[in-house]
Amino acid sequence: MSLPFSDVGSLLAHPSWRDVVESALAGRLETSTELEDPDLAPVVTHPSKVVCCGHNYAGHIREMGRPLPEHPTLFTKFADTLTGPSDVVTVPEWATGLDWEAELVAVVGAPLYRATRDDAAAAIAGWTAANDLSVRSWQRHTGQWLPGKAFDRTTPLGPVLVTADELDPTAGLTLTCRVNDEIVQRGDTADLVFDAAALLSYISAFTRLSPGDVVLTGTPAGVGAAATPPRALADGDVVEVELAGVGVLHNPISIDNTAVAGPVSRPVHGGTA
Amino acid sequence: MSLPFSDVGSLLAHPSWRDVVESALAGRLETSTELEDPDLAPVVTHPSKVVCCGHNYAGHIREMGRPLPEHPTLFTKFADTLTGPSDVVTVPEWATGLDWEAELVAVVGAPLYRATRDDAAAAIAGWTAANDLSVRSWQRHTGQWLPGKAFDRTTPLGPVLVTADELDPTAGLTLTCRVNDEIVQRGDTADLVFDAAALLSYISAFTRLSPGDVVLTGTPAGVGAAATPPRALADGDVVEVELAGVGVLHNPISIDNTAVAGPVSRPVHGGTA
Numbered sequence: 026m027s028l029p030f031s032d033v034g035s036l037l038a039h040p041s042w043r044d045v046v047e048s049a050l051a052g053r054l055e056t057s058t059e060l061e062d063p064d065l066a067p068v069v070t071h072p073s074k075v076v077c078c079g080h081n082y083a084g085h086i087r088e089m090g091r092p093l094p095e096h097p098t099l100f101t102k103f104a105d106t107l108t109g110p111s112d113v114v115t116v117p118e119w120a121t122g123l124d125w126e127a128e129l130v131a132v133v134g135a136p137l138y139r140a141t142r143d144d145a146a147a148a149i150a151g152w153t154a155a156n157d158l159s160v161r162s163w164q165r166h167t168g169q170w171l172p173g174k175a176f177d178r179t180t181p182l183g184p185v186l187v188t189a190d191e192l193d194p195t196a197g198l199t200l201t202c203r204v205n206d207e208i209v210q211r212g213d214t215a216d217l218v219f220d221a222a223a224l225l226s227y228i229s230a231f232t233r234l235s236p237g238d239v240v241l242t243g244t245p246a247g248v249g250a251a252a253t254p255p256r257a258l259a260d261g262d263v264v265e266v267e268l269a270g271v272g273v274l275h276n277p278i279s280i281d282n283t284a285v286a287g288p289v290s291r292p293v294h295g296g297t298a
Numbered sequence: 299m300s301l302p303f304s305d306v307g308s309l310l311a312h313p314s315w316r317d318v319v320e321s322a323l324a325g326r327l328e329t330s331t332e333l334e335d336p337d338l339a340p341v342v343t344h345p346s347k348v349v350c351c352g353h354n355y356a357g358h359i360r361e362m363g364r365p366l367p368e369h370p371t372l373f374t375k376f377a378d379t380l381t382g383p384s385d386v387v388t389v390p391e392w393a394t395g396l397d398w399e400a401e402l403v404a405v406v407g408a409p410l411y412r413a414t415r416d417d418a419a420a421a422i423a424g425w426t427a428a429n430d431l432s433v434r435s436w437q438r439h440t441g442q443w444l445p446g447k448a449f450d451r452t453t454p455l456g457p458v459l460v461t462a463d464e465l466d467p468t469a470g471l472t473l474t475c476r477v478n479d480e481i482v483q484r485g486d487t488a489d490l491v492f493d494a495a496a497l498l499s500y501i502s503a504f505t506r507l508s509p510g511d512v513v514l515t516g517t518p519a520g521v522g523a524a525a526t527p528p529r530a531l532a533d534g535d536v537v538e539v540e541l542a543g544v545g546v547l548h549n550p551i552s553i554d555n556t557a558v559a560g561p562v563s564r565p566v567h568g569g570t571a
Contacts, residue, residue, distance in 0.1 A: 139390075232450055
């Protein structure tokens with residue numbers, strides 16, 4: 026099925042996108058074509074906002090001996106932090122500690138501002154998956170995580186959007202991460218402390234969400250940084266995220282030892298310091 | 299002087315924006331008109347990235363007894379977090395602890411990726427000012443500052459862009475914040491630990507910067523949260539930020555006691571928590 030929109034975000038920006046999809050599906054048997062080995066872009070290519078949640082799986086929080094949080098821990102990525110579901114993810118050699126984070130993602134389908142939980146739930150267009158690949162060394166440069174979370178084209182998103190009427194993550198979807206076929210994370214989306222509706226409601230208290238915006242809901246136990254000793258992805262590794270009902274992200278890792286290290290190889294102090 | 303661009307960002311996206319400005323300035327004496335009491339938008343209305351730095355004035359860091367940081371503390375705002383230089387800033391009553399932060403802002407004039415400090419310095423189009431108004435209660439919900447830093451339309455930006463050839467913040471510009479005419483902050487941009495070139499170089503190590511992007515460089519001592527007892531802005535207050543050579547942001551504060559408190563008046567837990 027193909028639709029006259031450049032990406033899922035521009036489809037969702039159409040006020041009657043549900044009708045558009047329904048009409049297109051009505052003719053599906055005649056027009057559907059299976060793409061063989063498609064080179065997909067991120068399922069939403071230009072979200073105006075990419076908001077992510079940390080510390081959000083109850084089992085993982087409890088096993089770390091921490092109390093359940095009262096508020097979601099939020100940070101952002103940029104639209105160009107995203108990459109396709111089967112793209113090679115390349116980071117420079119000096120971005121050490123590249124780690125996996127399998128996540129359920131909510132895609133916004135209607136404008137939201139100061140929304141109740143119910144309104145937020147109704148505004149979710151559907152679900153997709155992400156690998157919130159994190160450069161732990163840069164994430165820990167300071168107390169604010171941004172640098173390690175926003176390396177260019179390091180967050181695979183996709184492979185498809187499954188509309189909200191077809192899938193209910195609060196009822197429990199298995200979320201798995203594999204590194205070279207070894208299972209490293211296996212969580213259940215029913216274990217989220219703040220489910221997607223709660224997250225969207227909270228976010229919309231301070232900032233407007235628009236159709237096509239994406240909210241990453243956090244990762245379950247089993248990240249490399251929490252292993253003893255800590256683990257990191259290496260050149261040539263293949264990392265896969267699988268969300269039941271949505272599909273698989275399959276991303277080879279490439280470590281680039283030629284990338285300019287200018288900002289890293291010397292102190293970044295300016296001014297009079 | 300008026301130019302055929304919708305805002306400063308779209309001007310800066312023109313590959314030869316310096317020539318465009320120069321030609322326009324050549325005819326300035328004939329065409330210049332002074333706007334009386336203009337209702338200005340933020341000087342850049344739609345930056346693709348708004349990156350901000352905390353903990354960046356050496357004097358303030360030393361007076362807090364902390365060591366100078368090795369890396370800049372970075373967080374983001376959204377384009378719609380910005381507001382005009384003389385706009386009323388409105389926050390809901392439940393967004394308690396609204397605080398001022400006078401800042402120097404660098405506006406990016408050329409694409410930057412993994413840039414050296416010198417390349418970053420050369421890519422700065424010019425300078426403007428911001429008030430990084432912060433909702434301290436929401437900033438402290440968790441360790442990540444985003445919610446308190448990204449309330450809708452709370453960051454005045456402007457009033458104008460002064461091009462880099464006309465002003466040198468590393469040589470020292472006085473940055474002042476006044477609340478109802480009382481001076482609450484007075485800093486000097488020469489006191490920045492990471493000057494703008496260092497910040498842009500560091501940011502460009504992980505993410506691409508584009509013409510029209512803005513980087514807020516941090517605030518000097520004197521914020522309300524650090525006062526004894528802590529101070530916050532109240533309904534009817536007027537807060538002004540003045541950056542020597544750039545101008546004044548003049549923003550009345552309005553506290554809205556009618557805003558929906560849905561996401562705030564009850565725990566935001568979903569799922570199984």
